[in-house]
Amino acid sequence: MVIGLLVAVAVGLFALARIVASHTQDLQVLSDAEYSKNVHARIRPPVKEAIAGRDKGTAEGGASGTAVVAAMPQNGTQLFEQTCNVCHGQGIGGAPKAGDKAAWAARIAEGKAMLYEHALKGFQGKAGVMPPKGGRMDAPDDLVKQAVDHMVQMAQ
Incomplete structure (x- = not known):
């Protein structure tokens, strides 16, 4: 009987925590267009590959729009x-x-x-x-x- 009561209280607390957590700011932040744009800007690749036969103007990288190229080592x-x-x-x-x-x-x-x-x-x-x-x-x-x-x- 005591164990059953403790299980019921635990399940009730779990359900209450889920309800409270579902009404947080996270849902609003994730649906915000500006937030989404900023996240995509931070995780996009720093450069795009230039493919032969395609317009090289689309191969831009970085925030400045210039291609990021590592210097070729000399040795x-x-x-x-x-x-x-x-x-x-x-x-x-x-x-x-x-x-x-x-x-x-x-x-x-x-x-x-x-x-x-x-x-x-x-x-x-x-x-x-x-x-x-x-x-x-x-x-x-x-x-x-x-x-x-x-x-x-x-x-x-």
């Missing part, structure tokens, strides 16, 4: 710092951490040709995924190879 070390370090600095996505000799030993033993191929074309292994060119598709192959050489040098 493999700069490419590593700008791109590769995002994953290899922390070991994100199963990437071997830069400078971790144990994690790199087996990969280095396979040879630089294999490392170059995985870096240029991408790789999906047991530990994780390597996107082609680390996701920096505009980087020249030679620059990617220099970045691989830099990481190998760090791990030796």
Whole structure:
């Protein structure tokens, strides 16, 4: 009997909380057009891709309407710092951490040709995924190879 009464009180309090919560400002804020516009402006991609054969004027980015383009690194070390370090600095996505000799030993033993191929074309292994060119598709192959050489040098 006591347990039944406690359950009834708990259900009643739960129902009361739901009723009170349903009449909050959240519903009004979410339906506000200005709020929705601001949220979409904050979460939209910073740039749009320019597709061959289409009007390049539509590929605008940022609030100023100018395209945001990362500067092309001048050498493999700069490419590593700008791109590769995002994953290899922390070991994100199963990437071997830069400078971790144990994690790199087996990969280095396979040879630089294999490392170059995985870096240029991408790789999906047991530990994780390597996107082609680390996701920096505009980087020249030679620059990617220099970045691989830099990481190998760090791990030796």
